Amino acid sequence: MLKTERPPLDLVVVGAGVVGAACAYYAARAGLAVAVVDRGPVAGGTTGAGEGNLLVSDKEPGPELDLALLSTRLWRELAEDLGGDLGAAVEYEPKGGVVVASTAAGQEALRAFAAGQRAVGVVAEEVPGERLRELEPHLAPGLAGGFHYPQDAQVQPALAAAHLLRAARRMGAELITGETVTAVDRGPDGAVRGVRTDRRRLAAPAVVNAAGTWGGELAALAGVHLPVMPRRGFVLVTEPLPRVVRHKVYAADYVANVASGSAGLETSAVIEGTPGGPVLIGASRERVGFDRTLSQEVLRRLAVQAAELFPVLAEVAVMRVYRGFRPYLPDHLPAIGADPRVAGLYHACGHEGAGIGLAPATGLLISEQLTGKQPEQDLTPFRADRFPAG
Amino acid sequence: MPTSPSEAHDSSAFDLAVVGAGPAGLAAAVTAADLGLRCVLLDGGPSTGGQYYRHPAPGLGAARPDRLHHHWSAYTGLAERLAAHEGAGRAAFRGGHQVWALERTGDGFAVHVTRGPESTDRATVRARSVLLATGAYERQLPFPGWTLPGVVTAGGAQAMLKAGLVLPGRRIVVAGSGPLLLAAASSLVTAGAEVPAVVEATAYLGYARRPGVLASVPGKLVEGAGHGGALLRHGVRLRPRSAVVEAHGTDRVTGVTVARLDADWRPVPGTERRIDCDALAVGHGLLPQIDLATELGARTRTGPDGAVALEVDARLRTSVPGLWSAGETNGVGGADLALAEGELAAHAVAGALPTAPLLRRRARLRAFAELMAAAHRPGPGWTGWLRPDTDVCRCEEVPVSAVREAVDELGAGDPRTVKLLTRAGMGWCQGRMCGPAVACLAGSVVASGPDRRPLGCPVPLSQLAAGPSAEFDDRP
Numbered sequence: 001m002l003k004t005e006r007p008p009l010d011l012v013v014v015g016a017g018v019v020g021a022a023c024a025y026y027a028a029r030a031g032l033a034v035a036v037v038d039r040g041p042v043a044g045g046t047t048g049a050g051e052g053n054l055l056v057s058d059k060e061p062g063p064e065l066d067l068a069l070l071s072t073r074l075w076r077e078l079a080e081d082l083g084g085d086l087g088a089a090v091e092y093e094p095k096g097g098v099v100v101a102s103t104a105a106g107q108e109a110l111r112a113f114a115a116g117q118r119a120v121g122v123v124a125e126e127v128p129g130e131r132l133r134e135l136e137p138h139l140a141p142g143l144a145g146g147f148h149y150p151q152d153a154q155v156q157p158a159l160a161a162a163h164l165l166r167a168a169r170r171m172g173a174e175l176i177t178g179e180t181v182t183a184v185d186r187g188p189d190g191a192v193r194g195v196r197t198d199r200r201r202l203a204a205p206a207v208v209n210a211a212g213t214w215g216g217e218l219a220a221l222a223g224v225h226l227p228v229m230p231r232r233g234f235v236l237v238t239e240p241l242p243r244v245v246r247h248k249v250y251a252a253d254y255v256a257n258v259a260s261g262s263a264g265l266e267t268s269a270v271i272e273g274t275p276g277g278p279v280l281i282g283a284s285r286e287r288v289g290f291d292r293t294l295s296q297e298v299l300r301r302l303a304v305q306a307a308e309l310f311p312v313l314a315e316v317a318v319m320r321v322y323r324g325f326r327p328y329l330p331d332h333l334p335a336i337g338a339d340p341r342v343a344g345l346y347h348a349c350g351h352e353g354a355g356i357g358l359a360p361a362t363g364l365l366i367s368e369q370l371t372g373k374q375p376e377q378d379l380t381p382f383r384a385d386r387f388p389a390g
Numbered sequence: 391m392p393t394s395p396s397e398a399h400d401s402s403a404f405d406l407a408v409v410g411a412g413p414a415g416l417a418a419a420v421t422a423a424d425l426g427l428r429c430v431l432l433d434g435g436p437s438t439g440g441q442y443y444r445h446p447a448p449g450l451g452a453a454r455p456d457r458l459h460h461h462w463s464a465y466t467g468l469a470e471r472l473a474a475h476e477g478a479g480r481a482a483f484r485g486g487h488q489v490w491a492l493e494r495t496g497d498g499f500a501v502h503v504t505r506g507p508e509s510t511d512r513a514t515v516r517a518r519s520v521l522l523a524t525g526a527y528e529r530q531l532p533f534p535g536w537t538l539p540g541v542v543t544a545g546g547a548q549a550m551l552k553a554g555l556v557l558p559g560r561r562i563v564v565a566g567s568g569p570l571l572l573a574a575a576s577s578l579v580t581a582g583a584e585v586p587a588v589v590e591a592t593a594y595l596g597y598a599r600r601p602g603v604l605a606s607v608p609g610k611l612v613e614g615a616g617h618g619g620a621l622l623r624h625g626v627r628l629r630p631r632s633a634v635v636e637a638h639g640t641d642r643v644t645g646v647t648v649a650r651l652d653a654d655w656r657p658v659p660g661t662e663r664r665i666d667c668d669a670l671a672v673g674h675g676l677l678p679q680i681d682l683a684t685e686l687g688a689r690t691r692t693g694p695d696g697a698v699a700l701e702v703d704a705r706l707r708t709s710v711p712g713l714w715s716a717g718e719t720n721g722v723g724g725a726d727l728a729l730a731e732g733e734l735a736a737h738a739v740a741g742a743l744p745t746a747p748l749l750r751r752r753a754r755l756r757a758f759a760e761l762m763a764a765a766h767r768p769g770p771g772w773t774g775w776l777r778p779d780t781d782v783c784r785c786e787e788v789p790v791s792a793v794r795e796a797v798d799e800l801g802a803g804d805p806r807t808v809k810l811l812t813r814a815g816m817g818w819c820q821g822r823m824c825g826p827a828v829a830c831l832a833g834s835v836v837a838s839g840p841d842r843r844p845l846g847c848p849v850p851l852s853q854l855a856a857g858p859s860a861e862f863d864d865r866p
Contacts, residue, residue, distance in 0.1 A: 159811055162800035166801075278816075317848035319848050
């Protein structure tokens with residue numbers, strides 16, 4: 001039996017990952033009645049497999065960097081505002097990032113990249129090779145240099161999603177897990193009227209698609225084309241260690257890989273410590289659909305690169321490996337905001353590897369649209385109808 | 391030169407790699423070699439035998455390891471046959487080989503192995519088929535005080551005895567559930583310990599429902615009677631329908647509180663009594679060790695004891711082509727069943743017909759195993775003996791209250807999310823110890839399936855960096 005929910009909802013958010021959680025949080029804060037529905041548990045998809053990067057350092061000037069700068073500010077506010085202890089609860093660490101170059105040419109490329117970023121508000125400090133070890137004592141000797149990005153930060157992604165949702169629930173939002181959305185209801189005028197799950201109907205004049213890697217399927221239920229596809233990644237987790245890595249540290253070619261359109265395997269290790277002790281070694285990228293097979297070549301490359309940057313890591317044990325599927329769109333920008341094709345349908349997906357970082361800005365901008373305000377950032381580059389129908 | 395393992399058509403691979411040299415693996419390797427397969431037997435330990443036929447450490451001068459073992463002659467018989475096959479080049483045993491991943495290749499498997507801490511301690515064993523005989527590990531259910539020194543697992547107590555000829559204490563309470571308790575208590579009293587009580591959570595009545603199955607396994611009755619006799623002679627008190635609900639002590643356990651349980655394993659208030667002891671051996675049955683197979687997507691089933699085991703067909707094939715499984719990995723059932731399944735699986739791999747008596751023996755023992763499993767399934771009420779500050783995950787020191795907060799406040803509906811939100815299960819044991827307890831406390835919003843662990847054990851980063859290159863290949 002389908003039953004209609006009491007009291008009337010303003011909004012259904014589909015997806016209880018970090019992006020859906022941020023959407024629910026900002027919508028509830030704006031006074032909207034929100035329900036969040038997910039077929040799995042909280043943070044059960046890509047969020048639970050992420051490293052928790054809040055990076056500005058890897059983004060070139062443009063709409064995504066603007067989004068990242070807004071998010072950087074919002075994460076700081078969230079960590080400070082929400083009851084004071086939220087920052088600790090989600091393991092928020094404004095630790096900064098260090099990008100290193102092994103050659104003079106690499107350093108020169110970083111310098112040019114940083115110059116463009118500085119023009120739009122990114123703080124980037126050049127670090128000569130001989131001073132890198134003041135920032136990171138265990139870095140390999142002989143690196144040409146690098147850049148320090150103090151705005152880069154980190155959260156524990158699953159905790160971030162869970163605590164944002166908890167805060168939203170305290171403001172009245174409802175969380176429904178373990179129910180799959182089977183239909184998006186639309187009225188005779190074509191406008192969204194809510195969703196149906198395998199157990200109930202949730203009537204609402206607005207639906208936010210925060211289904212991450214599965215956002216294309218949700219869009220299809222609403223009758224629109226959105227080509228979200230998976231880009232597989234593996235992260236290695238070491239045994240707990242004393243603080244051997246202080247910042248988020250990665251090699252210059254990471255930036256090229258993030259922006260790359262290649263389907264093949266790309267790796268560039270991003271290395272960071274965690275409050276719990278383990279060091280995370282992340283960031284392989286390959287397009288292989290939803291294939292979960294452990295790749296020996298990925299393990300090898302990540303391990304080689306980690307040991308090249310931090311030779312001390314060669315001696316440690318890798319305890320586990322986790323994997324996930326980043327949701328990407330063909331131009332590597334997310335889909336954010338109202339869908340011009342269907343009244344009441346909003347998208348908040350396709351953030352690829354940056355969803356944890358970009359979640360608050362996404363949630364805030366959508367809540368501004370929902371409440372009839374002018375979003376503080378232009379959402380045109382993120383429009384969902386920018387892709388020709390497949 | 392092939393550029394990846396999957397491109398190598400490999401005529402020099404082993405016909406069969408057997409992972410685990412306990413009863414199932416040993417029987418499988420010997421039988422496979424009998425049937426003409428080129429077979430390699432891998433184990434993390436230094437010698438064959440596994441947990442069941444555990445050897446005293448060399449240098450202890452143990453003259454009679456057989457006194458601590460049932461069926462020691464079955465083991466020595468297999469070991470001699472294996473030695474003969476090794477001498478003839480038909481089989482190879484590789485001790486100290488810890489398998490951390492199975493990788494499917496074009497015509498078989500690459501078995502990835504770590505042999506120690508150095509980068510050169512990597513090995514890759516190439517085989518056309520793999521037989522998983524990785525056994526089981528102990529199911530732990532936490533209770534207040536369970537992390538005190540002097541509290542050991544029931545299997546751990548037996549292992550200490552078999553490998554080191556040492557006792558965990560002088561006055562040892564044995565508690566939990568399952569046939570291992572009687573075996574452990576019997577070994578402990580035989581070795582000179584005082585066992586004031588064996589505390590079993592069930593009523594032992596589960597077997598009675600299917601007397602036909604029990605009667606068809608006379609060996610099991612004899613073995614049970616043997617344990618019972620030893621316990622009787624030493625005046626050990628059996629306390630069914632009871633549990634240790636708390637261990638006391640500061641630096642070390644000095645006593646336990648035992649309470650009666652109702653049919654759901656909920657402690658009955660007012661029935662608590664204290665027993666002094668200097669050690670506690672506790673275990674709640676065994677859980678199949680199946681990570682290597684589930685990582686390849688092998689189908690599983692939940693047994694009558696609530697434990698997840700591999701789903702196999704009548705010839706012990708898993709759902710992964712070329713991967714077979716024998717013994718505890720198919721559902722815990724003891725050494726006799728493991729021996730039978732090892733032999734049966736080897737026949738199937740070799741394409742040989744097993745004898746009718748072997749098929750019947752295996753069927754009978756498997757039916758008995760299912761019965762035992764049903765009898766000792768933990769009841770849901772055991773969480774009644776937990777307190778908010780009881781550590782669920784001892785590696786990461788995560789208390790019950792944190793797990794409950796994750797479930798009630800943070801929306802965790804399954805064990806994986808509890809792990810992400812609390813770190814329970816992220817430590818050295820990777821959730822093998824706390825997994826069942828976390829699963830109980832989490833309930834399950836979604837069917838989460840078995841835990842998938844890409845690495846079967848910790849692997850030195852230097853070995854991952856070395857990659858699966860040909861220099862580490864192990865071929866016949």
